Amino acid sequence: MTARSDGLQRFLLGLVGIGLFLGMWQVIGVYRLAGLTWPPLTDVLVFVADPSKRTLFARAITASFIAVVTGYGIGVIAGIALAMLGRVATVLKPGLDRLIAVIHAIPLVALAPLFMVAANRDSTPASIAALGVFYMIYVATTSGLNAASAAHRDVFTALGASPVTRFLRLELPAALPDIVSGMKLAIPVAFIGAIVGEWFGASRGLGLLMVSAMQNFQIPLLWSAVLIVTASSLALFGLMSLVERLTYGRYQ
Amino acid sequence: MTVPAIRLDHVGKSFALDGGKQFTALSDIDLSIGKGEFVALLGPSGCGKSTILRLVAALEAPSTGKVSIEGADPQALSRSHRLGVAFQDHALLPWLDVRANVALPFQVAGKKVDSARVAELIRLVGLSGFEKARPRQLSGGMRQRASIARALALQPEVLLLDEPFGALDAVTRRQMNVELQRIWSAQRITTLLVTHSVDEALFLADRVIVMSGRPGRIIRDITVPFERPRKPSVMRDPAFHQLVDELTLALEPEGEAE
Structure with a gap:
């Protein structure tokens, strides 16, 4: 009962926090406290809801969304697959770890122009998103596959488990909480990757919209694009937090 | 001469410590356990x-010596899925829920899950009605019972119990001992129980092996005289008390044994 009221209290405090944040945004905008480039929240919302802008936003959102989903999907699958490969083919593991660490050490922003010239420019956003997500998931899965306790490993050894059985019935389920946490943290990474990729000259998308709005001093448009990206990223992050909580409840 | 079920032939074990030193955990352990015998290591x-x-x-x-089970390498036993283990943890x-946990050995062995056997074991350890509960929803004693049911699933030839009730309170522990005695009497599997409870060893085992530490070696080997099946009342027997006193004394560090 106390746990529930604690949860309720946290939820209410969270709502108050968000309310304060949005209220301050509005106040700063209305009184021009941060100058002309900070519009009130209501102006941005009216702009987003404006029917004449609907096609513009719909096109940009669709393009960005496809890039995020594609990049996220490829990154998650490749990350889990390579981490499993490293687990099964232990000879490859040290080399794989090092290669992936080196790739990760290169800033994604520095890779974007390379993708631009080397690959199709419209696949750059998804590619950059995939690369960031891949690293996150690879690390999470690798550490997750080591998460099974020594006692559980002993039980499997004593029961005469084959390596395949041990992997499928112990290591993989034990890795699930870590993989799901990785998938949660990878959501913002996928958005950053896609937006950065679009900045470098994709033909459509919210990132492109931001750049062009900035360069043409279309302040409400710029804020609208930022608002849409932030809201979507937060919504998906929240959804994954829920999945994470369910997984932890079951697997730990 | 018949081959003992479990044979430790002058076995020693040392571990490398940090800094290159060696720690001798066991020195010259010589022990034979017969088929169907219940031996407690105290x-x-x-x-x-x-x-x-x-x-x-x-x-x-x-590190030295040889361990064999029915004349073969101990790995052969676990690889052929004929070993049951339950640990303190x-x-x-x-x-997995209780039913799936008890069924796990079948799946690990690549056998079809014998649902009747699983249900029977769950009933045997007194967990009927909790088949769908997850371990975290159970009490400590219930988890240990599920763990013992899992150990028995494949009708193992050797059962190894490492302080299975070590984390339980005294009342639950005694109750679990009574139940384990009942379960064991029905199956008579060669069993090795590790415990630091004198009562538990005497109540459950046919033979009690008393060890002293650093390095670990056997100092006493006592045959327990009580008839089976044993009832809890055996623990009030004067002969039981006498053995408890004797073993407790044997467990005292040598310097204070007077």
Whole structure:
């Protein structure tokens, strides 16, 4: 009962926090406290809801969304697959770890122009998103596959488990909480990757919209694009937090 | 001469410590356990009794000497799915319910799950009605019972119990001992129990091996005279008390034994 009221209290405090944040945004905008480039929240919302802008936003959102989903999907699958490969083919593991660490050490922003010239420019956003997500998931899965306790490993050894059985019935389920946490943290990474990729000259998308709005001093448009990206990223992050909580409840 | 079920032939085990030193956990252990015999290893913490169990389970390899089970390498036993183990840490899989945990050995062995056997075991350990509960929803004693049911699933030839009730309170522990005695009497599996409870060893075992530590070695080997099946009332028997006193004294560090 106390746990529930604690949860309720946290939820209410969270709502108050968000309310304060949005209220301050509005106040700063209305009184021009941060100058002309900070519009009130209501102006941005009216702009987003404006029917004449609907096609513009719909096109940009669709393009960005496809890039995020594609990049996220490829990154998650490749990350889990390579981490499993490293687990099964232990000879490859040290080399794989090092290669992936080196790739990760290169800033994604520095890779974007390379993708631009080397690959199709419209696949750059998804590619950059995939690369960031891949690293996150690879690390999470690798550490997750080591998460099974020594006692559980002993039980499997004593029961005469084959390596395949041990992997499928112990290591993989034990890795699930870590993989799901990785998938949660990878959501913002996928958005950053896609937006950065679009900045470098994709033909459509919210990132492109931001750049062009900035360069043409279309302040409400710029804020609208930022608002849409932030809201979507937060919504998906929240959804994954829920999945994470369910997984932890079951697997730990 | 018949081959003993479990044979430790002058077994020693040492571990490398940080800094290059060697720690001798076991020295010259010579022990034979007959088929269908219930043997308790009794000793203070750190005397290496769990190490003996891990050697028999092939979870560790001896540094010197040889461990064999029915004349073969101990690994052959676990690889052919004829070994049952239960540890102090119940080691149930948290993502599986009781039924699935008890059925796990079938799946690990690549056999079809014998649902009737699983149900029978769950009933035997008194967990009927909790088939769908997850380990975290159970009490400590119930988890240990599930863990013992899992150990028995494949009708193992050797059962290894490492302080299975070590984390339980005294009342639950005694109750579990009574139940384990009942379960064991029905199956008569060659069993090695590691414990530091004198009462538990005497109540459950046919033979009690007393160990002393650093390095671990056997100092006493006592045959328990009480008839089976044993009832809890045997613990009030004067002969029981006398053996308890004798073993408790044997467990005292040598310097204080006077």
